[in-house]
Amino acid sequence: MNVETLSPFILSLVTFIPAGGGLLILLIPRRDRDIKLFALVISLLAFVASLHLPVHLHREIGAFKFEIDKVWITTPNIHYHMGIDGISVWLVVLTTFLTPLCVLISWTSIHERVKEFFILLLILETALIGVFTSLDLFLFYFFWEATLIPMALLIGMYGHGRKVYAAVKFFLFTMIGSMFMLAAIIWLYAKTGSFDFVVIQNAIRSGIVPGFETASLWLFLGFFIAFAVKVPIFPLHTWLPDAHVEAPTAGSVLLAGVLLKMGTYGLLRFDVGLFPAQAHRNAPWVMVLALIGIIYGALVSLVQPNMKKLIAYSSISHLGFVVLGIFSFTTAGLNGAVFVMLAHGVATGGLFMLAGLLYERRHTYEIADFGGLATPMPKYATFFLVTVLASVGLPLLNGFIGEFLVLSGAFQARPIYGILAATGVIWSACYLLWMYQRVFFGKVKHEVNSTLTDLNLREKAALAPIAIAALVMGVAPLVWLSAIDPAVQAALAPFTQLASRMVGQ
């Protein structure tokens, strides 16, 4: 098909293919195999469609691509306005990349209420993509809230242990946070008469919004709380370990892989994009919180006896890097932050998948229950090693590039931040490699473990893309960065002006 004819619809197509497929599943009779296959086909279709985006993205600075802008509701003035730039395009692809893997990984682990599971999963995918493609604040809020329900239901219905507690906690934390964002959005609408991100941004930049000076701190904080809960930034992180540990594997993968990125994406696009002056003013304490998150997350990971909890806390640490990079307001820092988002999505998503596979076999996540697994499960151990090394930040794998860029950005902003953050890299090597050693090396400690089966074809098919992506992203990061960089430059434009104004004074 001709590229130009497809471009206006491609974003809607990518966004709504999964949910449309989810609704079609409603019509399929309850034969689990058919439902799983159908879900896989739909999610692969969405992935293929989403590949159109980076391939045909023009990589110049500014302006959103593949825009579609239609009036949805006249009063209030709400538009169906979507568009992506070099930052969101990769997050969309990350989402569509991880979803088919989630379907594969849930093939046998979900055996009850299968139909509902895949419907929820696909609706969740649509909501996640919508968050990254919306350019109308209202539409954004709509998708943002829409992610909440399927995710909470996935945790509450298919999780284990204290699943209801975890689901409700997750729901309430996010819900309360986003109410503040809603109030801020309505304030902006009340003063500018528009929900359009670009319109509001221009209005703020040209200083025609009445009362903006006094309100901007509150607006910044309103958005910040919603995003900080989602990232999560210390001390709002307490929902995350619960949600992760109790969630089904696919839920954990999407939660760590994509949902957390909604928070950092929101910080970058909306908090920093709309209120650069406030972001600049508040950067010091936000960066301190990020540093606390990096170090605290790593230290807590170190002492976790539970594999899944360890990975969950490591997410807090890694997401701290993203926040640090964003609020360093340097080109390297921002590029690195976006790259860490993607790398973390792939690597941690992979770790959760691996942990889930082990749980399927042994129904436990306790590290002490394993040991010497490399003998019965050599292939599994290999995949695990690659993913762990990617997460640790070994050069030539994807974790390294992002963290390196963030650290160099942090050094530029303030050397002490860089030094402290660098310890986080060391910590992550400690807790992940130590965990790896306890689980895989040595003799088989428990007799049950010696008969564990290695990966089958389906499981390998789910894990191979993760390993390949980790390697490709590590070897050829420029494929990603060449798209990210122009978008980052556009986001940084107000800060270079701010800096030059300060120098001028």
Added chain:
Amino acid sequence: MIMITAFAHSLPGLLAQLQASVPPPGADYMRILPELVLSIFGMLVMVVDPLLDEESSHQALGTIALIGTLAALASTFWMAQYPGTAFWNMVRVEGFSVYFHFLVIAIAAVVILSSYEYLAVQRIRAGEYYGLILFGTVGMCLMSSAIELVLIFIALEISSISTYVLAGFRRRDASSSESSLKYFLLGSFATAFFLYGVALMFGATGSTNIDAISQVLRSGNVPVLAYVATALMFVGLGFKVASAPFHVWTPDVYEGAPAPVVGLMSTGPKAAAFAVLLRVMFEANAPGRFWLIWVSAALSMTLGNLCALVQDNVKRLLAYSSIAHAGYLLVAFAAQPALGASAAMFYTAAYAAMNVGAFAVVSHFANAGEKYVTLEDYAGLGRRSPVLAATFTFFLMSLIGIPITGGFFAKFYVLSAALKSNLVGLAIILVLNSAVGAYYYLRIIVMMYMREPRGEVPVTPVPAAAGLAIAVCVLLTLYLGVLPGRVLDYASQSARQLVSDTVAPTAASGFPATEP
């Protein structure tokens, strides 16, 4: 004493006016056409009732009542063609009254649909039941179109007395009688306050006509008596809309009354009472209203939500939720008139759609003797009755205020009206309260989806009538959540008309430009 004399003095004038005037022109009857249609069908139900045996009467009488409401809906279109006042300036047809006519008649229609099965299961006699619903609806309709305080009072009584009786219809159950009696005693007490307020307003302004009162109150010279009158009328209406601190009756009454009746009285009379409140507060420009409303709104939201957190009975939980929603709605009354009135009008419609729907589900599920109304009874409903659970979840989502539901836009418009009027304090209270509110609605959803079903609770298939009622509510909630534009445009147009000359806040109106 003074007032009574004054009233007596004006009576001869009024009588003379009545005698002198020619009989009302035919168009006047068109302006109360829906009321007439409803009354005729109400009487028809009563006449047909003794001719049928109890078995067959449920279906037949319900159908007559349903046709009555549909005919009334159709006649509302007709009525809308005759804007203007009727019967010596007592009734006025305008966008505002047409809106509320549609709303309350539609509520009655859906409630009647959802009662078909309920009455049969609970063995309730259908004749009086449907008759009272229709007569009550006449009162509600009249409340929205009356512009004469005395007529408003009479309409209020018509609607109240019907609901007092309806609340006691589960007569085999003591809690229902308790509910009815409690509602009746407290309700008459509250209406007395309203009447006293009307009398004082007459004393203060020399008239009971909203337009005339508004002229006096806008002239800048506001007598002190008018402040007292406003406060007293607010007490009476505050009781009807179940706003704190006049809310204490709500949980007991809702718990005891038949579930479909609760669906009706938590939306219909409430919407009508809000219509009266809009007339008294905004059209008549009642003085000193700002802090009254501010305090009541803040209290209702906070008390309603906090008390709802610990309820284990779904009907009681929804009762406290309705108190909280009355609070959200009152926030709109503290905002600038045109913005506030349209937000409030939209809210009543959205709330009606979701709450009638929620109670339709509760009525179906309650079973004989309303045995299954506790939270535990809903455990595992998601597995046993997926469609019913999904629709209930949808209504609860709407009550929480999640996007693509009517409840979201309702809250949204109220919040934006409040923020545009610089009511930052109330807006923050509203936001915090919605967050608290999310928790208890979520408890029901968690029960339905994440707990194992208990064996003994039976799940019967949803019969056609109740299914239709629930489907209508789902569609309307969805419509208001996806395409709220048309309803809101209509609401804001008629709100502008209603408050056309209250837009500029004056010192006398008691509306400060910003919240202190």
